[in-house]
Amino acid sequence: MIKSFLKRFYLVLILILLYAPILTLIVLSFNNSKTRSKWGGFTGKWYVSLFQNKEIMNALFTTLAIALLSAAIATLIGTVAAIGISAMGKRKRTVIMGITNIPMLNADIVTGISLMLLFIAIRFSLGFTTILLAHITFNIPYVILSVMPKLKQTSKSTYEAALDLGASPLQAFLKVVIPDIYPGITSGFLLAFTMSLDDFIITHFTKGPGVDTLSTKIYSEVRKGIKPEMYALSTLLFLSVLILLFLVNMTPPEAERKKKTHPVKRILVRRVAPALLGILVLVGGVYYSTSSNVAGKKQVIVYNWGEYMDPEVLTLFEEETGIQVVYEEFETNEIMYPKIQSGAIAYDVVCPSDYMIERMIENDLLAELNYENIPNIENIGDTYLEQSKQFDAQNRYSVPYCWGTVGILYNKTMVDEEVDSWSILWDEKYQDNILMQNSVRDAFGITLKYLGYSLNSTDRDELYEATDLLTLQKPLVQAYVIDQVRDKMIGNEAALGVIYSGEAIYTQSENPDLEYVIPKEGSNVWIDSWVVPKNAKNKENAEAFINFLCRPDIAKMNFDYITYSTPNEAARDLIEDDAIRNSKIAFPDAKDLENCETFKFLGDKNDALYNELWREVKSH
Template identity: 75%
Template sequence: MIKSAAKRFYLILIFILLYAPIVTLIVLSFNSSKTRAKWGGFAGKWYITLFQNQEIMNALYTTLIIALVSALIATIIGTAAAIGVQAMKPKFRTLTLGITNIPMLNADIVTGISLMLLFIAFRFSLGFKTILLAHITFNIPYVILSVLPKLKQTNKNVYEAALDLGASPVYAFFKVVFPDIMPGVFSGFLLAFTMSLDDFVITHFTKGPGVDTLSTKIYSEVRKGIKPEMYALSTIMFLTVLVLLMLVNTAPDKTDVLSSGQIEIKKKHKLSRFIFRKVVPTAIVIVIVAGGFFYGSHNSAAGKSQVIVYNWGEYINPDILTKFEKETGIHVVYEEYETNEIMYPKIQSGAIAYDVVCPSDYMVQRMIENNLLAEIDFDKVPNIKYIDKPYMDQARQYDPENKYSVPYLFGTVGILYNKTMVDEPVDSWGILWDKKYKDSILMQDSVRDTFGVTLKYLGYSLNSTDLDELEEAKKLLIEQKPLVQAYVIDQVRDKMIGNEAALGVIYSGEALYTQLENPNLEYVIPKEGSNLWIDSWVIPKNAEHKENAEKFINFLCRPDIAKMNYDYTTYSIPNSEGRKLIEDKALRDNRITFPEPEDLKNCETFKFLGDENDALYNRLWREVKSR
């Protein structure tokens, strides 16, 4: 009795561990609130917006097309290769198999970087074609691995007999050998399809702008907060697989003469033949044709006039891109990144020719110093007149002559606190070291932001390169670490909205959004000062559509467009004419979004400190994180 109960308990526990996350995901897909930290009531609107979300649907189409086409091509090549390997002498066969297995034993990141460098060396433009070639390449060894065992089981005498009877080698192969190795070929196809469908690392290194698979799209969403549409998509995919499995396992069979074991075998063979001969080819044709129409219309819309934009996630109103395309006829190829440090190597490598990029202040300086930026022709950006002089002057700290950049959005870094959890005045960074808030403090997972906070608290510049000052900051961060609930980036927003923490270091634009969702939250710039950051538009030196890039920047400087951006991002706009268009006076005069000069008296802008000091900061940050 006890043993039986223990078995049931164990089984229930396994099911909970396996399916609790999936159930949570399904529930969140019906949450009307955009944030997972707040239940806004039951609704199905995310399923509607899922199919209206062009980015997600693009990623889904791309994923299916690449998985099916790469699996099909890899299956053909891999099967032919397996036949060739089987015909080799034992020594050569062993050597060839050893070489073939290397890609499977290699780390994905090594394969991904190697393929990227190969494509760059041969001057391939990174994009859909390079992803497809990469997926075919890493899928072939898996097909060979699946087909070879079946080839070893085939009877060579039957094939030779067919030749003796007058059959051609091709006819003999397809009539005698291929039916025997069909299960291995089918397994290889399914394995290749699954590997391609799930791949992230290799795709990440070989993709170009405007091309995303579901894996790369989900990755880019994670650091800025997954869109609810992703929950809906995942739910649909899970239910689809579940229904297919149920159909496969409950498919009726009309045979009632054979034994149960023979019936089961017959079912499997019939199902395998049906799937491989009917379902798979039909699915391939449908997806390829649909994808062909999709990409054809997409590319024809793009024409020869386009601008390739590289921007932070959730950092522009999508309607602005549509409006720009309609007004100018220039197609926007849009790609997102999560941090300056992810963006910079892509620009530095020159692997992709982006036309417009939006780095932060210190990164603009670094790019100027490393000769990566082109001068902007301001005669073609007349709307620069709407960018307020104080911000153009502030920009001189990283772009001394205002030749390479145009301020886009600005803000501060401060403390967001929950008034129901914090019962004392918050005016200093010191509260982040108060032990009574243990496990209720959120810090930014960013080396410059975290060290900047600590350096300002100690009374130093957030651009300090003094080793003693940096070591002091490091020790203070290590001392604080037991009090920190988590080092996060955009997740501060959801955690604070959901009352999961009392204090969090956050960007001012995010603070305003959190207040709209949770009125108990308050934002403050500590008295010691903070970071006044400015993100600016720049044009890389290898941009292929520089004039279109200048038109794009000019468009964003228009007051009505700046106001549209503010409404969507809630980040501060350096455009007083655009600010006047904000209807809500409370928002227009909000000191979080538009701080007064006295709020910024001790604030600084981050500067690029040189590669050596960058390495020093990163080393000290690793020491903090590893403790």
């Protein structure tokens, strides 16, 4: 009896471990609140919103198109290659099969980076086509591996007998060889399709702006906070697989199925339907891969922070100007910079932070703006243009977009003391209840200010002291996060979190127990601005885009959506809610900013030192 109970308990435990996460995901797909940390009631709106979400639908279509196309092409090439290899002598076949197996044993990241460098070297624009070529490349070995065993089982005498009976070589091949190796071809296709469908690494390195598969889309969502629509999509994918499994397991035996199924129906199901699906994906894939080029000069490629613009603004811009927006997001300045520096992708307009703009100017990566194309810059306050001169001396390269501070967000029900100093982030009683920014400059800036130094310090002794303090703090930190701090603080998962002021406004609207403070030691006052890279192909369109964003009503739309402070004074006048327009979080008094500084670019050597010390902290 005990043995029987343990067996059942083990089975139930396995099922819980397997399906509890999926059940959680399904429940969240019906949560009326955008945050996973708060139940807002039952709703089905995310499923409706899913099919209205152009980005997710494009990612889904791209995923299926690339998976089917790459699998089909790789199966064709791989099958032909396998036949050729099987005809070789034993020694040559062994060598070729060894070379073929290397890509399967090689790390995906090596393959991905290698293909990316190859495409850049031959000046191939990264996009749909490069992803497709990359997927075909890494799928071919899997097809060869699937087909070769079936070729070994094929009898050459059967093929020769067909020739003796009057069949041509092609007829003998199609009627004798193909049926024998068909199971291998089918398994190779399915394996290639599955590998392509699930791939992230190679896709990540070979994709261009505006092109996402589900894997890259989900990755970017996780970095900034997954949208509820993604829960809905994952639920539908799970149910589709579940239904398919039921149908497969309930299918009658082959002989019985042939008796019951009408011949015409069999032909429709087995041949016509797959052919139509293949044609649909092929036509759609060709259209999708060429659609970005159709726009020609009427296009602008935007590279912006995640969740940093109202999607409706992009739609309005396209409708009013006829310029197509290709939109891509990044998580940190440090992720954005190498892409611009490499020149692998020619972005037209980018939104870096102050110190990174200074670095890009110093390294000659930016084009001077033509302010005749940006007349709406008159709406930007003189205060912010003057502050921008700290990193753009003559305001020649940048136009302010958003600004704010870095401070501490704390839960008043979990912290019963006055919070006015960075020192609380090192208080042992809040162990596992502290969230730190996963950003090298922010983490060191906080620590340097706490120690009484400048957040732009390049003094090695001061930096080593900050490193030791961050290392000492690490056991107290629950997690190093970026945008995820919002959900965790809203859901009462932590007592204290380092956060940007704009995020604080949103979190307070979701959880009134949260309070934001700029510590007395001072902090960072930052400005994110629009710039145009020197290799931009659509500079005038980029300036038209910046000008559009400087329009008061558009700046107000973005402020309402992202809740980050706007430098657009005309837009601030449009804010109807007095509490928001006069918010000390969004628009702090000069007194609150007395000890605050703006990040500066410290030079490549010091930048490398910061990164080295940050890796040292994270590795402990």
